[in-house]
Amino acid sequence: MKTLLVLASLLALAPPALASPKHVEPITTVPFELHDNRIFVSLTLEGQGPFTMIFDTGGSNVITPQVKQILGSKILSTDSTTGAGEGTVAINMVRVASMQLGTLQMKDQEFIVVDLSEIQQVFHFERLDGLIGYEVLQRARVKIDFDRKVIELFEPEPGRKRTVGQIPFQLVDQRPVVTGRLDGRAAKILIDTGDRSNLTLFERFGASSGLDAAFRDSAELLTGVGVGGPIPGKIATIAKVELGEATIQDVVARLPMTKTGLFATSELSASVGLGLLRGFNLEFDYQNGLMGLEARKKYKQQSTFVPVPY
Numbered sequence: 001m002k003t004l005l006v007l008a009s010l011l012a013l014a015p016p017a018l019a020s021p022k023h024v025e026p027i028t029t030v031p032f033e034l035h036d037n038r039i040f041v042s043l044t045l046e047g048q049g050p051f052t053m054i055f056d057t058g059g060s061n062v063i064t065p066q067v068k069q070i071l072g073s074k075i076l077s078t079d080s081t082t083g084a085g086e087g088t089v090a091i092n093m094v095r096v097a098s099m100q101l102g103t104l105q106m107k108d109q110e111f112i113v114v115d116l117s118e119i120q121q122v123f124h125f126e127r128l129d130g131l132i133g134y135e136v137l138q139r140a141r142v143k144i145d146f147d148r149k150v151i152e153l154f155e156p157e158p159g160r161k162r163t164v165g166q167i168p169f170q171l172v173d174q175r176p177v178v179t180g181r182l183d184g185r186a187a188k189i190l191i192d193t194g195d196r197s198n199l200t201l202f203e204r205f206g207a208s209s210g211l212d213a214a215f216r217d218s219a220e221l222l223t224g225v226g227v228g229g230p231i232p233g234k235i236a237t238i239a240k241v242e243l244g245e246a247t248i249q250d251v252v253a254r255l256p257m258t259k260t261g262l263f264a265t266s267e268l269s270a271s272v273g274l275g276l277l278r279g280f281n282l283e284f285d286y287q288n289g290l291m292g293l294e295a296r297k298k299y300k301q302q303s304t305f306v307p308v309p310y
Contacts, residue, residue: 026152028102037196037274044100051129056194061111063130083227122225134174144282156287166290167244181242185209187269195273199253205269215255222308223254232257
């Protein structure tokens with residue numbers, strides 16, 4: 001039986017609606033499904049599929065060994081990598097001649113081949129064929145509409161000016177990072193739609209800021225499973241998270257207890273995951289380094305944390 005920890009409610013003070021100076025038709029509109037706070041879309045590769053992929057702003061093109069076998073892709077190189085877990089995993093690089101998301105076609109794409117079977121089994125995903133993220137976001141301006149459960153892709157508009165409700169970001173290792181505040185401390189925050197959590201506090205920033213003190217009396221539990229294995233951690237409440245003009249109070253957060261991997265070694269402060277982000281309709285404009293947040297009027301933010309069954 002899953003242990004249910006009721007910790008706090010998240011109260012979003014809504015920023016103004018995203019401004020749209022002119023109506024622009026999307027290139028394509030792609031429906032998605034939500035499972036365990038992940039966005040799943042269908043993707044065609046070399047005319048085959050559809051394959052079920054997580055749309056992940058914290059990731060890049062990834063396929064599983066099973067998909068590689070279906071496509072018959074030749075290995076370009078072999079390496080190893082680390083992820084959110086503590087382990088090191090073997091990876092291959094392959095080239096895929098074409099990928100299609102909705103009606104958007106992209107040619108000659110490199111994909112990392114990673115075994116995702118543990119993640120699929122732990123979270124009981126019916127299918128998990130890989131991830132897409134940076135390459136699509138770099139190609140198109142993206143709006144994620146949780147009310148309609150669609151992703152809209154637009155042609156980029158270089159030089160597009162910042163409007164009300166938008167937050168500037170920088171790409172760090174091809175991932176969007178915004179400057180925000182956690183309990184009043186300035187913080188570099190990764191925006192990660194592939195993270196099931198509300199907020200993940202990274203070890204170095206937690207120690208230097210003193211925010212890790214809130215977690216000291218918490219019991220350790222399994223907070224997730226990622227590339228590299230399980231993510232043990234502790235759960236507590238961060239009183240206030242500020243992202244641009246949005247302020248979210250009493251955020252249920254985790255502090256991973258991993259000794260290696262992203263959360264233990266990163267110089268960033270924290271990551272915000274889909275547990276919190278799905279309270280907003282989102283826009284990502286990689287060409288101009290802007291992210292839009294529009295609070296959903298009828299959405300009630302999560303007030304629980306369910307440890308991962310393992």
